[in-house]
Amino acid sequence: MPTCLPLVLRRCHTCASGSFRANGKFRVNANHKLLDAWLLALCTTCGETTKLTVLERAHVRSIRPELLDRMHGNDPGLAAELLQDPVLRRRNRIALDWTDAWRLDTGEPAGPAGPAGPAGDMDREVIDVSVRFAARIPVRPVRLIAEGCGLSRAEAGRLITDGKLVSAIRLTGRTAADFTFMLKR
Numbered sequence: 165m166p167t168c169l170p171l172v173l174r175r176c177h178t179c180a181s182g183s184f185r186a187n188g189k190f191r192v193n194a195n196h197k198l199l200d201a202w203l204l205a206l207c208t209t210c211g212e213t214t215k216l217t218v219l220e221r222a223h224v225r226s227i228r229p230e231l232l233d234r235m236h237g238n239d240p241g242l243a244a245e246l247l248q249d250p251v252l253r254r255r256n257r258i259a260l261d262w263t264d265a266w267r268l269d270t271g272e273p274a275g276p277a278g279p280a281g282p283a284g285d286m287d288r289e290v291i292d293v294s295v296r297f298a299a300r301i302p303v304r305p306v307r308l309i310a311e312g313c314g315l316s317r318a319e320a321g322r323l324i325t326d327g328k329l330v331s332a333i334r335l336t337g338r339t340a341a342d343f344t345f346m347l348k349r
Contacts, residue, residue, distance in 0.1 A: 165269055165298035169244055171261040172205050174214065181209035183261065186247060188240030191215065192232070197224050201235055203243055216256045218246060248300050266301045270312050291347045300340040305333065309345060323347070 172184040184205035193200045199222050202215035218235070219227065234242040246252050247260060295308060309329065310320040323329035324336070331345035 166244065166262075166266050166301060168265050169240065169247060170265045170301075171208070171263070172214075172216070172247070173259040173261050174205075174257070176207040176210065176212055176214070178212040179207060179210040181207050183208045184214055186216075186243055188243040189238050190218070190235040190243075192235055194224075195221075198222065199224055199227060199232075203246055216246075216252065216258065218252065244299070262301050262303070266299075266303070268308060268311050289349055291349070292344065293347065294342070294344045296342045297340060302338045302340045304338055305331070305335045305343060305345070309335070309347075313347065 169186045169188065172186055173182060174184055175182055176184070185208055186203060186205040189204045191202045191204055199219055200217075201219040201222075203218055205214050205216060206212070207214070231242075253259065293309075293312075295305070306317060306320050306324065309315070310317045313320070315323075320329065321336075328348040329335065329345060330348075331343055333339055333341075333343045335345065
């Protein structure tokens with residue numbers, strides 16, 4: 165699940181930094197019956213503001229009132245939704261960096277001496293696990309599995325090559341979709 169908004173990867177025209185921090189602030193500009201709306205982001209190095217286009221020359225009546233209210237209220241939830249929209253990312257030529265912007269919630273408290281999650285139950289031969297994403301955050305499944313089961317990434321990699329960690333998806337790439345895996349002990 166996400167813990168904060170991701171970094172926006174885009175080149176700063178002032179200091180040549182490569183990342184911006186979106187804070188959920190919007191700017192809405194009216195020109196007669198046409199609206200422009202931008203999501204504002206600040207450069208992580210110099211603090212320069214960049215505008216990510218959300219609406220461009222949209223007629224006032226074509227915009228849902230609740231969307232406009234959320235923009236006027238600087239809703240951070242709306243900013244998170246918009247940053248995950250592939251159309252907005254393509255239009256503004258940006259990418260997202262989710263490093264340190266998410267956390268793994270195993271649903272079980274971590275024990276002080278042992279691993280958290282399903283691997284802590286060593287009595288079972290086969291463990292079936294279902295992974296659900298609260299937001300579309302692209303992560304490596306092997307990293308999630310290692311973190312959730314209390315394994316090192318190298319050990320999780322060995323389990324994959326030995327055929328003891330199997331899934332219908334490729335575990336070595338990136339995914340943002342829900343998946344299941346089976347761990348054989």
